[in-house]
Amino acid sequence: MLSKFLFCILLFFFLTISSVKSKIGFDCKSISKCQSLAGYVSPNATTLSEIATLFKVTDINYFLGANSLPIGTSLTKSVAAMETIRIPFACSCKNGSGIADDTTMYKVQAGDSLDHIARNIFSMLVTYQDIAEANGYIIHLHTDVAGQFLSIPIPCSCDNVDGIQVVHYAHVVSPNQTLEMIGKEFGVSGKTLLTLNHLGDARSLQYESVLDVPLRGWLLLVVHFIDSI
Ligand SMILES: *[C@@H]1O[C@H](CO)[C@@H](O)[C@H](O)[C@H]1NC(C)=O
Numbered sequence: 001m002l003s004k005f006l007f008c009i010l011l012f013f014f015l016t017i018s019s020v021k022s023k024i025g026f027d028c029k030s031i032s033k034c035q036s037l038a039g040y041v042s043p044n045a046t047t048l049s050e051i052a053t054l055f056k057v058t059d060i061n062y063f064l065g066a067n068s069l070p071i072g073t074s075l076t077k078s079v080a081a082m083e084t085i086r087i088p089f090a091c092s093c094k095n096g097s098g099i100a101d102d103t104t105m106y107k108v109q110a111g112d113s114l115d116h117i118a119r120n121i122f123s124m125l126v127t128y129q130d131i132a133e134a135n136g137y138i139i140h141l142h143t144d145v146a147g148q149f150l151s152i153p154i155p156c157s158c159d160n161v162d163g164i165q166v167v168h169y170a171h172v173v174s175p176n177q178t179l180e181m182i183g184k185e186f187g188v189s190g191k192t193l194l195t196l197n198h199l200g201d202a203r204s205l206q207y208e209s210v211l212d213v214p215l216r217g218w219l220l221l222v223v224h225f226i227d228s229i
Protein backbone atom coordinates (compact mmCIF):
# COMPACT_ATOMS: atom_id res chain seq x y z
CA MET A 1 0.00 0.00 0.00
CA LEU A 2 2.72 2.40 1.06
CA SER A 3 4.79 1.55 -1.98
CA LYS A 4 1.78 2.24 -4.21
CA PHE A 5 1.36 5.58 -2.52
CA LEU A 6 5.05 6.41 -3.01
CA PHE A 7 4.80 5.35 -6.60
CA CYS A 8 1.92 7.80 -7.16
CA ILE A 9 3.93 10.59 -5.54
CA LEU A 10 6.91 9.77 -7.74
CA LEU A 11 4.68 9.63 -10.78
CA PHE A 12 3.28 13.02 -9.89
CA PHE A 13 6.77 14.52 -9.56
CA PHE A 14 7.88 12.85 -12.74
CA LEU A 15 4.99 14.28 -14.73
CA THR A 16 5.44 17.71 -13.13
CA ILE A 17 9.16 17.78 -13.87
CA SER A 18 8.78 16.60 -17.42
CA SER A 19 6.06 19.12 -18.19
CA VAL A 20 8.55 21.83 -17.20
CA LYS A 21 11.20 20.29 -19.43
CA SER A 22 11.22 21.68 -22.95
CA LYS A 23 9.49 19.76 -25.73
CA ILE A 24 11.16 16.78 -27.38
CA GLY A 25 12.75 17.35 -30.77
CA PHE A 26 14.32 20.32 -32.48
CA ASP A 27 12.35 23.26 -33.86
CA CYS A 28 10.62 22.23 -37.06
CA LYS A 29 8.16 24.70 -38.44
CA SER A 30 8.34 24.14 -42.18
CA ILE A 31 7.55 20.99 -44.12
CA SER A 32 6.40 17.89 -42.31
CA LYS A 33 8.84 15.22 -43.52
CA CYS A 34 12.45 14.97 -44.63
CA GLN A 35 15.60 12.94 -44.23
CA SER A 36 17.75 13.68 -41.22
CA LEU A 37 20.99 12.42 -39.69
CA ALA A 38 22.11 11.46 -36.20
CA GLY A 39 25.62 10.84 -34.90
CA TYR A 40 25.47 7.54 -33.04
CA VAL A 41 28.43 6.90 -30.74
CA SER A 42 28.44 3.13 -30.50
CA PRO A 43 28.83 2.19 -26.83
CA ASN A 44 30.33 -1.20 -27.68
CA ALA A 45 32.47 -2.75 -30.38
CA THR A 46 30.00 -3.94 -33.01
CA THR A 47 29.40 -4.11 -36.77
CA LEU A 48 27.70 -1.83 -39.30
CA SER A 49 25.06 -4.50 -39.70
CA GLU A 50 24.09 -4.45 -36.00
CA ILE A 51 23.77 -0.67 -36.09
CA ALA A 52 21.75 -0.72 -39.33
CA THR A 53 19.40 -3.23 -37.69
CA LEU A 54 19.06 -1.19 -34.48
CA PHE A 55 18.02 1.92 -36.44
CA LYS A 56 16.03 0.01 -39.10
CA VAL A 57 18.16 1.54 -41.85
CA THR A 58 16.56 0.56 -45.15
CA ASP A 59 18.77 2.22 -47.75
CA ILE A 60 22.18 0.66 -47.20
CA ASN A 61 23.88 2.70 -49.94
CA TYR A 62 22.73 5.93 -48.36
CA PHE A 63 23.88 4.65 -44.95
CA LEU A 64 27.33 3.86 -46.38
CA GLY A 65 27.48 7.20 -48.23
CA ALA A 66 26.58 9.12 -45.08
CA ASN A 67 29.63 7.50 -43.47
CA SER A 68 31.88 8.18 -46.46
CA LEU A 69 32.18 4.46 -47.13
CA PRO A 70 32.20 3.14 -50.69
CA ILE A 71 29.09 1.42 -52.01
CA GLY A 72 29.58 -2.32 -51.66
CA THR A 73 31.32 -2.06 -48.26
CA SER A 74 30.44 -5.21 -46.33
CA LEU A 75 28.06 -4.70 -43.44
CA THR A 76 30.16 -7.13 -41.42
CA LYS A 77 32.69 -4.27 -41.17
CA SER A 78 33.56 -3.75 -37.53
CA VAL A 79 32.83 -0.58 -35.61
CA ALA A 80 35.01 0.23 -32.60
CA ALA A 81 33.55 1.19 -29.23
CA MET A 82 32.96 4.98 -29.09
CA GLU A 83 33.24 5.32 -32.87
CA THR A 84 30.64 7.67 -34.36
CA ILE A 85 28.41 6.31 -37.12
CA ARG A 86 26.03 8.63 -38.99
CA ILE A 87 22.50 7.30 -39.09
CA PRO A 88 20.09 8.47 -41.78
CA PHE A 89 16.48 8.45 -40.65
CA ALA A 90 13.10 9.83 -41.65
CA CYS A 91 12.16 12.99 -39.74
CA SER A 92 8.57 13.84 -38.97
CA CYS A 93 7.57 17.32 -37.83
CA LYS A 94 4.47 17.94 -35.78
CA ASN A 95 3.36 20.95 -33.80
CA GLY A 96 6.57 22.88 -34.31
CA SER A 97 9.11 20.18 -33.47
CA GLY A 98 10.72 17.27 -35.24
CA ILE A 99 11.36 13.71 -34.07
CA ALA A 100 12.23 10.47 -35.84
CA ASP A 101 9.35 8.88 -37.64
CA ASP A 102 7.86 5.79 -36.02
CA THR A 103 10.18 3.69 -38.13
CA THR A 104 12.74 4.03 -35.33
CA MET A 105 11.08 1.58 -32.98
CA TYR A 106 12.93 -0.45 -30.37
CA LYS A 107 11.83 -3.91 -29.24
CA VAL A 108 12.11 -4.07 -25.46
CA GLN A 109 14.30 -6.89 -24.12
CA ALA A 110 13.80 -8.57 -20.75
CA GLY A 111 15.54 -6.50 -18.06
CA ASP A 112 15.67 -3.22 -20.04
CA SER A 113 14.96 0.06 -18.25
CA LEU A 114 14.25 3.32 -20.02
CA ASP A 115 17.54 4.72 -18.76
CA HIS A 116 19.43 1.69 -20.05
CA ILE A 117 17.76 2.06 -23.45
CA ALA A 118 18.55 5.79 -23.63
CA ARG A 119 22.10 5.58 -22.29
CA ASN A 120 23.56 2.20 -23.22
CA ILE A 121 21.66 1.41 -26.40
CA PHE A 122 20.97 4.79 -28.04
CA SER A 123 23.96 6.62 -26.49
CA MET A 124 21.93 9.62 -25.28
CA LEU A 125 20.51 10.55 -28.68
CA VAL A 126 17.38 10.53 -26.54
CA THR A 127 16.90 10.81 -22.78
CA TYR A 128 14.77 8.40 -20.78
CA GLN A 129 12.31 11.26 -20.25
CA ASP A 130 12.02 11.72 -24.01
CA ILE A 131 11.27 8.02 -24.46
CA ALA A 132 8.71 8.11 -21.65
CA GLU A 133 7.02 11.18 -23.12
CA ALA A 134 6.93 9.79 -26.66
CA ASN A 135 5.39 6.56 -25.43
CA GLY A 136 2.72 7.90 -23.11
CA TYR A 137 4.77 7.98 -19.90
CA ILE A 138 5.71 4.38 -19.27
CA ILE A 139 7.55 4.88 -15.99
CA HIS A 140 8.97 1.44 -15.35
CA LEU A 141 9.59 -1.33 -17.78
CA HIS A 142 8.91 -4.70 -16.26
CA THR A 143 9.81 -7.95 -17.88
CA ASP A 144 6.19 -8.35 -18.99
CA VAL A 145 6.59 -5.55 -21.53
CA ALA A 146 9.55 -7.31 -23.11
CA GLY A 147 8.73 -7.77 -26.76
CA GLN A 148 6.75 -4.54 -26.97
CA PHE A 149 7.91 -1.74 -29.25
CA LEU A 150 8.86 1.74 -28.09
CA SER A 151 9.22 4.86 -30.23
CA ILE A 152 12.71 6.32 -29.96
CA PRO A 153 12.15 10.07 -30.52
CA ILE A 154 15.52 11.09 -31.98
CA PRO A 155 15.37 14.88 -32.49
CA CYS A 156 15.47 16.24 -36.04
CA SER A 157 14.29 19.11 -38.21
CA CYS A 158 13.39 19.93 -41.81
CA ASP A 159 13.77 23.72 -41.51
CA ASN A 160 16.06 25.85 -43.65
CA VAL A 161 18.77 27.67 -41.72
CA ASP A 162 19.60 31.26 -42.68
CA GLY A 163 17.44 30.73 -45.75
CA ILE A 164 19.51 27.77 -46.92
CA GLN A 165 18.43 24.15 -47.21
CA VAL A 166 20.46 21.98 -44.85
CA VAL A 167 20.46 18.50 -43.36
CA HIS A 168 19.99 18.64 -39.61
CA TYR A 169 22.43 16.43 -37.73
CA ALA A 170 21.75 15.36 -34.13
CA HIS A 171 25.07 15.55 -32.27
CA VAL A 172 25.51 14.30 -28.70
CA VAL A 173 27.91 16.64 -26.88
CA SER A 174 30.89 14.66 -25.59
CA PRO A 175 32.82 15.38 -22.37
CA ASN A 176 34.76 18.66 -22.48
CA GLN A 177 33.58 19.46 -25.99
CA THR A 178 33.09 23.19 -26.54
CA LEU A 179 30.76 24.92 -28.95
CA GLU A 180 33.81 26.18 -30.83
CA MET A 181 35.13 22.62 -31.29
CA ILE A 182 31.76 21.42 -32.59
CA GLY A 183 31.48 24.41 -34.93
CA LYS A 184 34.95 23.71 -36.34
CA GLU A 185 34.28 19.99 -36.77
CA PHE A 186 31.13 20.59 -38.81
CA GLY A 187 31.97 23.91 -40.43
CA VAL A 188 29.13 25.79 -38.73
CA SER A 189 29.49 29.12 -36.95
CA GLY A 190 29.11 29.23 -33.19
CA LYS A 191 26.46 31.92 -33.59
CA THR A 192 24.31 29.67 -35.79
CA LEU A 193 24.61 26.83 -33.27
CA LEU A 194 23.67 29.13 -30.39
CA THR A 195 20.62 30.54 -32.17
CA LEU A 196 19.36 27.23 -33.54
CA ASN A 197 19.67 25.52 -30.15
CA HIS A 198 18.31 28.43 -28.10
CA LEU A 199 21.49 28.62 -26.05
CA GLY A 200 22.15 31.87 -24.21
CA ASP A 201 25.92 31.58 -24.55
CA ALA A 202 28.58 28.99 -25.33
CA ARG A 203 28.94 28.08 -21.66
CA SER A 204 25.36 26.82 -21.44
CA LEU A 205 26.32 23.86 -23.62
CA GLN A 206 25.75 20.69 -21.62
CA TYR A 207 27.55 17.38 -21.78
CA GLU A 208 25.27 14.67 -23.24
CA SER A 209 22.76 17.15 -24.60
CA VAL A 210 21.78 16.76 -28.24
CA LEU A 211 22.79 19.66 -30.45
CA ASP A 212 21.09 20.54 -33.74
CA VAL A 213 23.95 20.95 -36.24
CA PRO A 214 22.92 22.15 -39.72
CA LEU A 215 25.05 20.51 -42.44
CA ARG A 216 25.27 22.02 -45.89
CA GLY A 217 27.56 19.69 -47.75
CA TRP A 218 25.17 16.79 -47.17
CA LEU A 219 22.50 18.29 -49.32
CA LEU A 220 23.51 16.74 -52.62
CA LEU A 221 23.69 13.31 -51.05
CA VAL A 222 20.21 13.70 -49.64
CA VAL A 223 18.73 15.10 -52.83
CA HIS A 224 20.24 12.12 -54.64
CA PHE A 225 18.66 9.82 -52.05
CA ILE A 226 15.22 11.40 -52.31
CA ASP A 227 15.41 11.21 -56.12
CA SER A 228 16.10 7.50 -55.89
CA ILE A 229 12.99 6.62 -53.85
C1 LIG B 1 1.62 21.83 -29.33
O1 LIG B 1 2.56 22.73 -28.74
C2 LIG B 1 2.01 23.57 -27.74
C3 LIG B 1 3.08 24.56 -27.31
O2 LIG B 1 4.32 23.94 -27.17
C4 LIG B 1 1.46 22.71 -26.60
O3 LIG B 1 0.91 23.53 -25.62
C5 LIG B 1 0.42 21.74 -27.15
O4 LIG B 1 0.00 20.87 -26.13
C6 LIG B 1 1.01 20.91 -28.29
N1 LIG B 1 -0.04 20.09 -28.90
C7 LIG B 1 0.15 18.80 -29.18
C8 LIG B 1 -1.00 18.12 -29.84
O5 LIG B 1 1.17 18.20 -28.90
Ligand SMILES: *[C@@H]1O[C@H](CO)[C@@H](O)[C@H](O)[C@H]1NC(C)=O
Pocket residue numbers: 043044120121122
Ligand atom coordinates in the same frame (compact mmCIF):
# COMPACT_ATOMS: atom_id res chain seq x y z
C1 LIG C 1 26.70 -2.48 -24.78
O1 LIG C 1 27.19 -3.29 -23.73
C2 LIG C 1 26.49 -3.16 -22.49
C3 LIG C 1 27.21 -3.99 -21.47
O2 LIG C 1 27.33 -5.32 -21.88
C4 LIG C 1 25.03 -3.58 -22.71
O3 LIG C 1 24.31 -3.43 -21.49
C5 LIG C 1 24.41 -2.71 -23.80
O4 LIG C 1 23.09 -3.15 -24.05
C6 LIG C 1 25.23 -2.79 -25.07
N1 LIG C 1 24.70 -1.85 -26.04
C7 LIG C 1 24.41 -2.19 -27.31
C8 LIG C 1 23.91 -1.13 -28.19
O5 LIG C 1 24.60 -3.32 -27.73
Ligand SMILES: *[C@@H]1O[C@H](CO)[C@@H](O)[C@H](O)[C@H]1NC(C)=O
Pocket residue numbers: 175176
Ligand atom coordinates in the same frame (compact mmCIF):
# COMPACT_ATOMS: atom_id res chain seq x y z
C1 LIG D 1 37.69 16.91 -19.04
O1 LIG D 1 38.39 17.96 -18.39
C2 LIG D 1 38.73 17.67 -17.05
C3 LIG D 1 39.33 18.91 -16.41
O2 LIG D 1 40.15 19.61 -17.34
C4 LIG D 1 39.70 16.47 -17.02
O3 LIG D 1 40.04 16.13 -15.69
C5 LIG D 1 39.01 15.28 -17.68
O4 LIG D 1 39.90 14.18 -17.76
C6 LIG D 1 38.53 15.64 -19.08
N1 LIG D 1 37.75 14.52 -19.61
C7 LIG D 1 37.92 14.03 -20.83
C8 LIG D 1 37.06 12.86 -21.20
O5 LIG D 1 38.71 14.48 -21.63
